[in-house]
Amino acid sequence: MIENIAIPDILKEAIGAEKIVFLVKAKKDQPIRNCLHVIYFGLFWILVISLIFSTFDWNFFSGDYTISAKEIPDLLYFSLFLSPGIICFLLGVFGLFKSGGYFIGTENRLICHRWGKIQTYPWKEFTNEIEVFGNKNSGNIIFKLKTGVYITRNHRKVLSNTKINIGDILYAFEIENYCRNIIGKTFSDLTE
Template identity: 30%
Template sequence: MKQTILNELRSTIGDETIDFYVFAERKVPLIASFLYIFVGIFLILVSEIGKYFDSSKRDFNIFDSVNIIFALIGVTLLVWGVVSFFQNGGHFVGTPTRLIHYKKGTAKIYPWVDFTGNVDMNPSKRYITFFLHSNRKVEKGVNMYMICDVINLFSADNILEIERISRQRITENKDINKFVF
């Protein structure tokens, strides 16, 4: 966990002690990037194969417009898959009072008070997901549900230690009456 911290990030942290510092190698899971690439290639192939089944030699018909739509969606998914394959998740720093996410010159600060305490993780796949309280609520029948914000940390080292420290900080800073409705 001992790594050199960026100077821009150090100014955001200030004098607080650092509980953990980790660099997330990925923004999205690897399987999601491959899925976008696969579906994009599949849609491009479907739009190209469709041309061989059109026996009419007219200039333009409705079948061509469907092929164009399939090809555009396929290219969009393919580009998104390739871009997401190379995106990193940024730097995450845990302090006694907050979680700091730093990426490309911008820092997002999440106080531990805002976390729900629900944490989803898988050490073998190297991911952890934190859930935050939000002000968005949905009413289903007579019940009211809160929509949580999500912070994903993919392809990071020491997931078990990060989870242990995070749970400790969430319980220390928990405000029981903050999100009662």
């Protein structure tokens, strides 16, 4: 489960003398399906707003059109309502091309090196909820941490767990199996 890649020096310092169980370089920051959901939402927003504004009796949706001073506020409103869809679409496209980072699993923790920043997560901070999908050659893993933010749903506060996405990696199913075992072991040690 260790890819044949060079480990950056900053990661070697973070690992120290710990034994590396797995080492992968994620090709993507997010699973592609997450990016596609954002792109689809952006396109849906653009379509709905365009349809709503096209029902008004404006000529700038068809043919040549000159803008008068009294129609500038209408165009500004249209632009204002359209901008969230454009932003979502662009963020989704940007997410498709954003590269992932290095993920190193040791016996005690998960070490992430992304965007020039190192983050470490002890295995005791993870929940047993691990999502893995893909195929043998290209898999994705989504871990959930016990920490997060509380959001209100149906007039109740619910914890929305922090997620760690590892997109487009080799050995995803083997890594998930190892992580599930060590998190389960850590969880049972904490409850005893």
